[in-house]
Amino acid sequence: MGLVHLLRAVTVEFDLLGAEFAARRGLHPTDVRALIHLLDAARADIRATPGWLGEQLRLNSAGTTALVDRLERLGLVRRSRDTADRRRVLLEVEDKARQLGWAFFGPLIDEVVAAAEGLDEGELEAVRRFLTSVLTSAARARDV
Template identity: 35%
Template sequence: MEELDRARLLRTLATLVRDVGWSSERVGHSFASSQGLHPTDFRALTAIYAADLAGSPLTVRELAAQLDLTPAAITYAVDRLTEAGHVWRERGTRDRRTVVLRFGEHGHRVARDFFTPLGHLHADALADFSDADLDACARVLGVVNAALERFDRELREAEEPNR
């Protein structure tokens, strides 16, 4: 592939990744709005869900660090999510003094109701791609995500002395 074509393709991929991020953020805001939540609450809910799904539930302090918010701001968000039935607090299994955040059944139900149509749209949109195409796409998105995470980590490390 010619260098100019490769550069154009890389720019196109970068634009598409950006557009996916923006579209995802808009959908997240719509979900938050439909549930009477703040956008920060949705970010917290997403992080709690991902950690719970991975079998590593977050503490309030870990959630605050992950979202780069103060513990007080996260406490307010968690209180709102708890009151709405989206999450619940539980004693940690390794250290009973800690409290971890778990994704509640109400959270699962409303997320499933809201996001299932999007899942169907994704499945329909990807139906004509071969497994090899989807595997290549997954690899590309994996390395792009890793690059984004590395960039974010480096930015945070550079900011550390200023905090």
């Protein structure tokens, strides 16, 4: 149970940091989660649409449109037409959002990277397996 409690404590700290970032930028925590999903989609080469984002956030169409409108108005997200299907709208994170995120979270990211550099490859693989398993379990619990 010690690992469960430690993981919960880390999760709470990350959640508090996300809420602080949102508050400092005049964002809603859902805005921050949306930006995270869009950044993850870009890294995974997923063509993110408003419908896809709504599914990730469990928002209805109207809520997703309001969210994307707000992020676009703030200069954090850009809508563009899909060149393969002009009817489809794609969402992309603007550099401004990346810069704001890095300015706030960069020092923490640097510390996490430094902590990981202190582990050997076997230890890193064990951490990856554990976190992947926890993530899968959490997603499964959310889908119930």
